[in-house]
Amino acid sequence: MKCFKRTLAYDLKHGIWEKKGGYFVTALLAVFLFTDYSIKLRNYYGNGMAGNPDVTMADYLLYFFSGRYPYMEGEQVFLIPITWLLIFLCSSLLVLNYPMQNLCGHGIQVLIRIRDRKLWWLSKCGYVLCSTVLYYFILYAVTFVLCLISGVRLSASYSESAMENILNFTFQTPPEKPGLLVQLLFMPVLNSLAVNLLQLGLSLLLDRIYAFMLAAVLLLLSTYIQVCWLPGVYAMVMRSSWVMEEGVLWKQGILVAGIYMIVSVTAGMVRIRRFDILKKEAE
Numbered sequence: 001m002k003c004f005k006r007t008l009a010y011d012l013k014h015g016i017w018e019k020k021g022g023y024f025v026t027a028l029l030a031v032f033l034f035t036d037y038s039i040k041l042r043n044y045y046g047n048g049m050a051g052n053p054d055v056t057m058a059d060y061l062l063y064f065f066s067g068r069y070p071y072m073e074g075e076q077v078f079l080i081p082i083t084w085l086l087i088f089l090c091s092s093l094l095v096l097n098y099p100m101q102n103l104c105g106h107g108i109q110v111l112i113r114i115r116d117r118k119l120w121w122l123s124k125c126g127y128v129l130c131s132t133v134l135y136y137f138i139l140y141a142v143t144f145v146l147c148l149i150s151g152v153r154l155s156a157s158y159s160e161s162a163m164e165n166i167l168n169f170t171f172q173t174p175p176e177k178p179g180l181l182v183q184l185l186f187m188p189v190l191n192s193l194a195v196n197l198l199q200l201g202l203s204l205l206l207d208r209i210y211a212f213m214l215a216a217v218l219l220l221l222s223t224y225i226q227v228c229w230l231p232g233v234y235a236m237v238m239r240s241s242w243v244m245e246e247g248v249l250w251k252q253g254i255l256v257a258g259i260y261m262i263v264s265v266t267a268g269m270v271r272i273r274r275f276d277i278l279k280k281e282a283e
Contacts, residue, residue: 011127015098030142037063054159057147061184067236070226099124121272136189175242191235194260201264204271
């Protein structure tokens with residue numbers, strides 16, 4: 001356990017602290033998305049929030065994670081939910097390089113010193129976990145601060161008017177506040193973590209660029225169709241049973257994300273035992 005802690009501390013130092021510029025970009029992303037929705041509100045309701053005093057922080061998070069309806073037959077133009085997709089792709093991109101870069105140079109010396117490939121792999125999974133959680137913490141924290149500065153109420157309540165007129169959907173069954181908070185604060189993190197661990201596992205089989213592309217395809221596919229095995233479906237509010245008759249439940253999403261994570265971590269553990277590190281370094 002002590003060796004694992006040292007290895008994880010090494011990964012967090014080199015994977016997060018020394019790449020802190022990426023997390024600064026995350027803060028800029030939060031500012032950009034907050035500003036984008038504020039402009040949409042201002043264009044619709046007029047200058048300031050006086051035209052719509054019901055807008056809260058929950059409305060901003062609904063904008064971030066609303067997603068879109070699945071493709072419907074006869075739909076001439078399929079509009080990709082850029083905001084939703086951008087948030088998830090940036091999270092995957094942030095954890096893409098470090099784990100596989102660690103199989104070169106000094107990283108190999110660390111692996112030789114600990115003499116346990118399973119421990120090395122679990123440490124990389126721990127790095128992905130910490131990095132993903134930090135990414136969303138920054139996203140939420142910056143949004144929280146901007147709401148305080150802008151005078152937006154910090155509440156789990158939401159504006160039905162803003163949802164209907166700007167986000168173009170409404171709740172057919174109004175969610176309870178605890179359930180809505182789970183959907184907005186927990187499900188994006190959990191499902192992003194599932195995708196990022198899958199990407200990490202694929203990096204042991206493919207070049208990391210191809211692993212990222214497959215993760216991106218999985219997320220893009222989630223925006224197009226509604227099937228229970230796609231993790232991204234559970235991170236979109238518009239796919240929930242509150243909005244769609246055949247929508248999904250966040251409780252199901254926890255199970256699906258859990259399966260993705262367990263399979264990815266286990267498969268990676270099996271793969272790393274037979275992984276040709278010298279060949280990887282030569283590449």
